[in-house]
Amino acid sequence: xxxxxxxxxxxxxxxxxxxxxxxxxxxxxxxxxxxxxxxxxxxxxxxxxxxxxxxxxxxxxxxxxxxxxxxxxxxxxxxxxxxxxxxxxxxxxxxxxxxxxxxxxxxxxxxxxxxxxxxxxxxxxxxxxxxxxx
Amino acid sequence: xxxxxxxxxxxxxxxxxxxxxxxxxxxxxxxxxxxxxxxxxxxxxxxxxxxxxxxxxxxxxxxxxxxxxxxxxxxxxxxxxxxxxxxxxxxxxxxxxxxxxxxxxxxxxxxxxxxxxxxxxxxxxxxxxxxxxx
Numbered sequence: 376x377x378x379x380x381x382x383x384x385x386x387x388x389x390x391x392x393x394x395x396x397x398x399x400x401x402x403x404x405x406x407x408x409x410x411x412x413x414x415x416x417x418x419x420x421x422x423x424x425x426x427x428x429x430x431x432x433x434x435x436x437x438x439x440x441x442x443x444x445x446x447x448x449x450x451x452x453x454x455x456x457x458x459x460x461x462x463x464x465x466x467x468x469x470x471x472x473x474x475x476x477x478x479x480x481x482x483x484x485x486x487x488x489x490x491x492x493x494x495x496x497x498x499x500x501x502x503x504x505x506x507x508x509x
Numbered sequence: 510x511x512x513x514x515x516x517x518x519x520x521x522x523x524x525x526x527x528x529x530x531x532x533x534x535x536x537x538x539x540x541x542x543x544x545x546x547x548x549x550x551x552x553x554x555x556x557x558x559x560x561x562x563x564x565x566x567x568x569x570x571x572x573x574x575x576x577x578x579x580x581x582x583x584x585x586x587x588x589x590x591x592x593x594x595x596x597x598x599x600x601x602x603x604x605x606x607x608x609x610x611x612x613x614x615x616x617x618x619x620x621x622x623x624x625x626x627x628x629x630x631x632x633x634x635x636x637x638x639x640x641x642x643x
Contacts, residue, residue: 393584395577397531397539404591405531405539407577408639409584443529443541447581450527450543457538505542 379418379499381454388444388454389414392478395443396422398433406433411478412442420456420497423465423474423482427490434460434495442497451507458497470494513552513633515588522578522588523548526612529577530556532567540567545612546576554590554631557599557608557616561624568594568629576631585641592631604628 381389393409400406408430413421420442424431434440438460446452465471471482471492486492515523527543534540542564547555554576558565568574572594580586599605605616605626620626 393579395529395541395579397541397575399533399539400591402573402591404573404634405533405575406591407529407531407541407575407589409579409587409641439536439538441531441539441541445527445529445543445579445581447579447584450581453543455541457534457536457540500538507543 378501381418381502382504385452385454385504388446388452391444391447393447394420395445396430397441397443398430399437399439400429400433401436406430411474411480413473413477415496418499420458420499421470421473422495422497423471424493424495425482425486425490426493427487431462431493431495435462438462440497451505453505455503455505456497456499457501458499461496461498463494463496465492465494468492512635515552515636516638519586519588519638522580522586525578525581527581528554529579530564531575531577532564533571533573534563534567535570540564545608545614547607547611549630552633554592554633555604555607556629556631557605558627558629559620559624560627561621565596565627565629569596572596574631585639587639589637589639590631590633591635592633595630595632597628597630599626599628602626
């Protein structure tokens with residue numbers, strides 16, 4: 376089986392409201408935070424990040440990251456997606472507007488002077504679908 | 510303020526049923542999983558792990574890890590605890606029995622031949638208490 380194949384019985388987690396991203400911090404500790412995301416039809420995951428954020432700097436320095444999606448109703452069930460992060464400018468907020476459609480938040484209002492909006496595409500290299508109770 | 514001080518309004522998360530642990534994998538990607546934990550009165554966090562698990566090997570190789578506790582009822586609220594992991598044997602299941610008291614699971618039944626039970630103590634070096642909506 377392709378190591379990035381997502382089992383059908385876990386596909387509901389692609390619609391989760393929040394994902395958890397682990398990047399490698401410059402201090403040597405993983406940096407972990409919860410954030411908005413979209414699962415795209417091509418199997419990638421996309422994030423909308425501000426250029427000034429620490430997690431953005433981390434994944435630009437070390438693009439090997441892990442996205443974790445927990446079933447909030449049954450936290451023994453989760454997806455762990457190890458992925459390579461590719462960063463691109465989203466100056467026209469084209470992707471940010473897809474986040475707006477899902478979450479109802481306008482990211483134009485978040486970015487300050489000298490900052491810019493990025494779209495981060497996570498290309499899975501390994502997917503672990505876990506159900507401890509299953 | 511001490512960087513490991515936990516704000517009072519986040520102390521409820523110490524009683525959460527699940528925590529998320531990020532370790533550094535040998536493949537260069539963070540390894541992330543959900544697991545049982547106890548928050549101890551001395552400010553440390555403790556985990557009960559089997560010696561054969563990948564996360565155990567990761568934190569023995571690189572003890573700089575991050576524990577993440579998400580408010581499942583409000584996932585914009587969470588604790589990120591960067592910590593140094595110290596591993597000790599728990600051959601008499603003394604700590605495992607504290608996990609049993611919290612979760613009702615007997616970890617003696619989990620460990621196979623040639624494996625042993627460990628208690629991992631996480632000593633926080635930095636605590637980030639986040640409430641995105643707060």
